[in-house]
Amino acid sequence: MAAHALTACQWVLLGGCVGASLYALLAAVAMPFYASRRHVAGSPAQGASRNAHPVYPFKHVGVSVLKPLCGAEPRLYENLRTFCEQRHGYFQLVLGVSSPDDPAIAVVRRLQAAYPLHDIELAIDTRVHGSNLKVSNLINMAERARHEVIVIADSDIAVEDHYLDSVAAPLADPRVGVVTCLYVAQGVGGFWPRVGALFINEWFAPSVRVAHAAGSRSFGFGATLALRRATLERIGGFEVLKNCLADDYWLAEHVRALGLQTVLSRVIVATDVIEPTFSALWQRETRWLRTIRSVNPLGFAFLFITFPTPWLLTGAWLTASLAANTSHAAHVWAELTCATSTTIGLAARLLLHWRSARHGRTFWRDLPLVPLRDALLALQWLAGAFGSHVVWRGARVPVETSTSRAARGGAMNVMDVAEASDGR
Incomplete structure (x- = not known):
């Protein structure tokens, strides 16, 4: 019946689900x-x-x-x-x-x-x-x-x-x-x-x-x-x-x-x-x-907490997983917490979509896109964690060096010009 009846992975997932639902609620209200x-x-x-x-x-x-x-x-x-x-x-x-x-x-x-x-x-x-x-x-x-x-x-x-x-x-x-x-x-x-x-x-x-x-x-x-x-x-x-x-x-x-x-x-x-x-x-x-x-x-x-749909799916899966084992009080408590947070998160995500829609037709038309949008964001976040350049208007611009150069106001050499102009 002790709290350690949950695994470390379950605790982490539970924390992520609760955090994502709270963020979704804040975003919808804001x-x-x-x-x-x-x-x-x-x-x-x-x-x-x-x-x-x-x-x-x-x-x-x-x-x-x-x-x-x-x-x-x-x-x-x-x-x-x-x-x-x-x-x-x-x-x-x-x-x-x-x-x-x-x-x-x-x-x-x-x-x-x-x-x-x-x-x-x-x-x-x-x-x-x-x-x-x-x-x-x-x-x-x-x-x-x-x-x-x-x-x-x-x-x-x-x-x-x-x-x-x-x-x-x-x-x-x-x-x-x-x-x-x-x-x-x-x-x-x-x-x-x-x-x-x-x-x-x-x-x-x-x-x-x-x-x-x-x-x-x-x-x-x-x-x-x-x-x-x-x-x-x-x-x-x-x-x-x-x-x-x-x-x-x-x-x-x-x-x-x-x-x-x-x-x-x-x-x-x-x-x-x-x-x-x-x-x-x-x-x-x-x-x-x-x-x-x-x-x-x-x-x-910490942007991973701002993509609701993957966390809602995780919350639903975790709730079902915990419901299969209610021999420990910790599982019962965690199941209730996870189910509640998932319900709140789902309602908050729908509320955010509603408040962002221009009218009722837009709400229903784009509603099926919401899970795709959130899942795509999660994948883009992973991709965004890597890479040393971005492409803007056909030009390749360095990522890492931009911050350090901004801080020191440094000069740019000829190679930088060629690199930035590549594909222009």
Whole structure:
């Protein structure tokens, strides 16, 4: 009847099942309903009181929006248009490419023709400044930015018309250094993009919200990074990021090193998932996980607790196994604990899926994908634990060296350029 009647393996599995169910419950509670994600302009940053930061809309402060482009994505024009429909009174769009043959150029020309009164500048610059070709593009684009507030946003982001007012507002507080946004994903073009959207909506975003609720501010997302020009200059400009894999994270981290705060805005932008095949999706999501490993190895090691379905299956199996032997009180107690945690975990996973769904039809349509999504995440986590490179936009970027280079701001040699440009 002693507790040692359970084997060490059973104790470990029981602990994992309980931990995964508790995490699933926290994630489900932390996520807002999809319908409630539209932010009202001028609201305060999430997690702060209404008096924590001045939130006047910065109508008379100029904003330069930098958007590095690479290729003509399926909805590039539609996404860029949303940045032209801003209520903000004084802003500039700088759209940059690194090749005069980039198909995105035609999209930008179309945008300029559609909005002739807007300040839309196309930067075509082939200079390469480091192993991170996105940052290299940003370095070239930054020379054309004219305004006091700098906003960096990925090419596949769509926003509402209050976006610039809302993300710039917290910067009125001198204690705030950088503002960043979470995002909601929509699959564009078939089955695998739908699976990829679940990666963001039902794993990545809940993970961030749980960490944020626990007090963490160690993040920065390419969906939006807003900061004052003076702050960017104080950290050394984009040049300090030219050899970093996780440039979004390191930009915010350099700002935090100045003693300034990171604000997670209530604004939630939209992003497209367009990977049409399993291999393309695997490559993208494994890159994300290796990036997490590069900046937070300990956090990456514990990600296994955030994949509910494998643990729910383990919990069901363990419950049945313990039920077969009730001769010890420890088995009875463990069976009850495991069954309870598995039930809670299942309910929490369904609740998370419900809160992430856009409407009832989406909930039922994607429900069969949930076990696949969780199982795929577990396999990608294992794959992400290995490998010294990731592929981004056709370029191979080193993983391990990116962190050490970011820490020391080191130079890059010719071999690094060749390696990073391989397949470009």
